Amino acid sequence: MPHDDSSSNPSPKARSETRRPSFFWLLAAIALPPLSVAVRYRFHHRERMPQSGAFVLAPNHYSEIDPLIIGAAVWKLGRAPRFLAKASLFKNPVLGWLLRTSGQIPVERAGSKSHAALRAAEQLVEKGRMVVVYPEGSLTRDPELWPMRGKSGAVRIALERGIPIIPAAHWGTQHLMPRYGKKIHPFPRKTIDVIVGEPVDLSAYRGKPLDQRSLLAATDLLMSAIAELLSEVRGEPAPAERWDPTAHGQKETGRIED
Numbered sequence: 001m002p003h004d005d006s007s008s009n010p011s012p013k014a015r016s017e018t019r020r021p022s023f024f025w026l027l028a029a030i031a032l033p034p035l036s037v038a039v040r041y042r043f044h045h046r047e048r049m050p051q052s053g054a055f056v057l058a059p060n061h062y063s064e065i066d067p068l069i070i071g072a073a074v075w076k077l078g079r080a081p082r083f084l085a086k087a088s089l090f091k092n093p094v095l096g097w098l099l100r101t102s103g104q105i106p107v108e109r110a111g112s113k114s115h116a117a118l119r120a121a122e123q124l125v126e127k128g129r130m131v132v133v134y135p136e137g138s139l140t141r142d143p144e145l146w147p148m149r150g151k152s153g154a155v156r157i158a159l160e161r162g163i164p165i166i167p168a169a170h171w172g173t174q175h176l177m178p179r180y181g182k183k184i185h186p187f188p189r190k191t192i193d194v195i196v197g198e199p200v201d202l203s204a205y206r207g208k209p210l211d212q213r214s215l216l217a218a219t220d221l222l223m224s225a226i227a228e229l230l231s232e233v234r235g236e237p238a239p240a241e242r243w244d245p246t247a248h249g250q251k252e253t254g255r256i257e258d
Contacts, residue, residue, distance in 0.1 A: 018078055024102060050166070058165055064180070136148055151219065167225040168195065169195050171193045
């Protein structure tokens with residue numbers, strides 16, 4: 001059953017990571033009060049969020065404000081959120097300082113620096129921290145906001161480091177900020193469902209060479225799990241096939257017209 005914890009707190013044990021003094025305290029003090037005015041969280045299967053150890057959290061992505069929504073949700077569930085974030089965000093002096101100070105990881109879209117982001121993420125997991133990786137890589141192109149075809153970065157980190165990868169999904173953010181929207185619509189207060197899944201079973205791929213075929217197959221398992229979670233909170237079946245931007249003549253990145 002879903003649990004609305006807009007006014008409740010995790011147990012002391014569950015909040016062990018968030019209780020430790022860190023720069024996240026300042027970020028939470030800045031972000032959570034105004035966010036709570038606009039958003040009421042409704043969590044599903046919150047007990048599935050590991051309270052210790054390293055893992056990859058892989059959510060769906062369909063709004064520019066998703067990282068804030070997921071970051072706050074992760075904090076409410078007892079963990080300090082760290083992301084792979086677009087490198088362009090780090091160019092803003094103030095935002096860039098906030099991102100670097102809180103341990104966020106810049107990701108180049110392509111080129112030699114893109115691999116360095118995976119190495120940086122691995123350093124986080126070696127310290128027992130969780131990292132949020134959007135496997136779609138950008139906002140979904142699916143016109144109905146279902147997860148589209150995924151990329152292999154999330155499963156690669158999980159497989160190379162031997163850590164769990166946990167799918168997650170959220171729904172309702174589009175009412176707060178539509179896909180490609182530039183304005184936030186805080187009123188009336190929006191209910192956002194956040195559901196946490198069981199770790200994806202990647203045992204068939206662990207300890208084996210990570211060739212492109214294996215990575216694509218493992219990524220497909222992950223995207224199926226995310227779509228199933230989203231289907232649960234949306235109350236409708238997910239499409240039989242995931243949206244492939246290339247098949248629809250769309251670019252992988254950048255704005256598209258709805």
